[in-house]
Amino acid sequence: MGELKATGTTYIEAISKALRDEMREDGAVFLMGQDVAAYGGAFKVTRGFLEEFGSARVVNTPIAESGAVGMAVGAALLGRRPVVEMQFADFVACAFNQVANVAAKMYWRTQSAVPLVLRLPTGGGFGAGPFHSQSQEALFAHTPGLKVVVPSTPEDAYDLLRDGVRDPNPVLYFEHKHLYRRIRSDLVMGVARKDRTRDYLPLGRAREVRPGRQITVLTYGSMVHDVLAALVGLDVSVQVIDLRSLVPLDEDLVLTAARSTGKVLIVHEATGTCGFGAELAARVAEKAFEHLDAPVRRLAFPDSPIPYSSLLEQDGLPDAAVVREELLALARW
Numbered sequence: 001m002g003e004l005k006a007t008g009t010t011y012i013e014a015i016s017k018a019l020r021d022e023m024r025e026d027g028a029v030f031l032m033g034q035d036v037a038a039y040g041g042a043f044k045v046t047r048g049f050l051e052e053f054g055s056a057r058v059v060n061t062p063i064a065e066s067g068a069v070g071m072a073v074g075a076a077l078l079g080r081r082p083v084v085e086m087q088f089a090d091f092v093a094c095a096f097n098q099v100a101n102v103a104a105k106m107y108w109r110t111q112s113a114v115p116l117v118l119r120l121p122t123g124g125g126f127g128a129g130p131f132h133s134q135s136q137e138a139l140f141a142h143t144p145g146l147k148v149v150v151p152s153t154p155e156d157a158y159d160l161l162r163d164g165v166r167d168p169n170p171v172l173y174f175e176h177k178h179l180y181r182r183i184r185s186d187l188v189m190g191v192a193r194k195d196r197t198r199d200y201l202p203l204g205r206a207r208e209v210r211p212g213r214q215i216t217v218l219t220y221g222s223m224v225h226d227v228l229a230a231l232v233g234l235d236v237s238v239q240v241i242d243l244r245s246l247v248p249l250d251e252d253l254v255l256t257a258a259r260s261t262g263k264v265l266i267v268h269e270a271t272g273t274c275g276f277g278a279e280l281a282a283r284v285a286e287k288a289f290e291h292l293d294a295p296v297r298r299l300a301f302p303d304s305p306i307p308y309s310s311l312l313e314q315d316g317l318p319d320a321a322v323v324r325e326e327l328l329a330l331a332r333w
Contacts, residue, residue, distance in 0.1 A: 008184035014154035015119075015175060016045045018161035019083060023053055026081065029165055030057040032068055033085030033119075042087040043121060043180060065091050069098040069118070073106065076114045081165055088132045089120035089174060096139075103170040104145030113168035117161070122150075123176040123222055123269055124301075124317060127310035134306065135221075135270035140172050141246045141279070147171045148247040149203060152224040154185040156201075156244055163203040171203075176222040183225065206250035208257070212239030215330055216257040218280050219267040220244065223318065227267055230323035236331045246276055251283060258284045262293035263330050267318055272300035294333035299326055 009017070023029045030053075031046060037060045040047030050058045061068040065086060072082035086092050092099065099118065106114045124133035141148045147169050151157040157175065164171035201207055209224060214236055217227050220243040231238055241257050243250065258264050264284055266277040281296040299318040307313055 008186045009154050010181050010184050011151075011154050011157050011175070012043065012045060012180040014158040014185075015161060016047075018158045018165075019046065020049070020052075022081075022162055022165045023049075023057065026165075028079060029081045029083065030059065030075075031083050031085065032059045032061050032072055034061055034063055034068075034087055036060060036085050041085055043177070045085070045119075065094040066098050069095040069103065069116075072116050073098065073103050073114055076103075076116045077106070077112055081115045081117075083117045083119060083165060085119045086121065089122040089136055090131050090134045092118065092120055092136065092172075099140070099146070099170070099172075100143045104143050106145075107169070108145065114170050115165070115168050116170045117164045118170070118172050119161075120172060120174050121177045122174040123178055124306050124313055125178040125222075127308060127313055128306075129308040130305035133313070135174075135268070135301075137172070137174050137246055138270060138274060138276045138279075141276055145170065146247065147203065147245070148174070149245045150174045150176075150221040151244060152176075152179070152221050152242050154183065155199070156207075156242075159200055160203055160244065167203065174221065178222050179225075201244065204245050204248040204250060206244055206253045207242045208239065208253070209242045210238065210240040212261065213237040214261055215239065215263045215265060215327060216241060216261045217265045217267060217323075217327075218243060218254060218257070218277075220246065221269065223267045223269055226318065226320045227323050229320035230327065234324060234327065236327055238327060251287075254280065254283065255288050258288040259291040262291055263333065264292070264296045265299065265323075265326055265330055266296065267299045267323060269301055269317060271303050272298060273303050275300050294330055297326060297330055299323060 036046045037050045037058045072084045075082045140146050149160045151160045216239045224242045277298045301316050
């Protein structure tokens with residue numbers, strides 16, 4: 001995956017800036033997580049935050065994810081807006097009950113808002129093995145009461161995080177580790193939310209990244225860049241939709257895109273069985289079937305834990321070369 005630009009704001013800088021701007025504008029926003037204070041977090045997103053905001057708003061937690069999320073839910077119920085960092089998205093499994101059975105259902109039990117964001121560094125590509133490389137978005141997209149976002153650019157990393165902090169619902173924010181320092185953008189940030197004039201889309205809206213007439217690709221997160229790389233020099237007109245938000249899903253744009261081309265390829269890094277691509281395929285088949293000229297196709301990681309071997313991991317990840325082959329096959333259908 002190449003960089004979009006050689007200069008500008010990186011994806012990880014956009015995340016850090018979004019947190020800093022929200023904390024400056026709203027004293028109710030505070031951070032929790034393992035080593036987020038003096039150390040600055042596992043990936044240094046919160047470096048310098050302790051010095052600016054103090055220990056009451058930048059709080060180290062024990063290695064106990066369930067306890068951290070439980071405390072964050074309590075703080076949210078008391079009017080605060082906690083942002084909890086998991087060192088790796090994989091570790092959210094230790095807090096699954098607090099996320100899926102407490103935070104997600106609190107409003108339906110008590111009519112009390114839970115404005116909570118979980119920052120989840122997700123995805124593979126580093127040979128880090130099965131405990132530090134998973135893409136778990138489908139687990140939580142399946143849980144009513146949660147919102148799930150997956151930014152692919154610095155702009156969306158910034159906007160979706162700020163929107164998530166302001167949202168009255170629990171928001172799971174999947175930030176891809178592979179994008180942290182690999183992509184950049186000339187991003188205008190730091191303005192108040194009401195003053196944004198650039199191409200801003202709110203949480204819940206997808207974006208057409210590239211127009212096309214023959215095939216629609218539905219994707220999100222780091223795979224957006226692999227799909228765009230696959231199109232270089234390809235003599236097929238391909239429309240690319242970056243979902244940005246899985247829950248809520250911009251179904252109108254998804255179905256409009258599918259109907260316009262009649263051929264759909266879904267690409268994601270997570271494993272295929274019951275992955276979010278299955279939901280997308282079902283909705284397109286159910287609501288746009290009469291417009292389809294070919295079966296809906298999916299590209300995903302094989303149904304296997306991610307191996308430690310970098311070669312085996314790369315062999316399973318849907319990279320630009322594999323996407324290109326699928327697009328050519330679908331074009332010939």
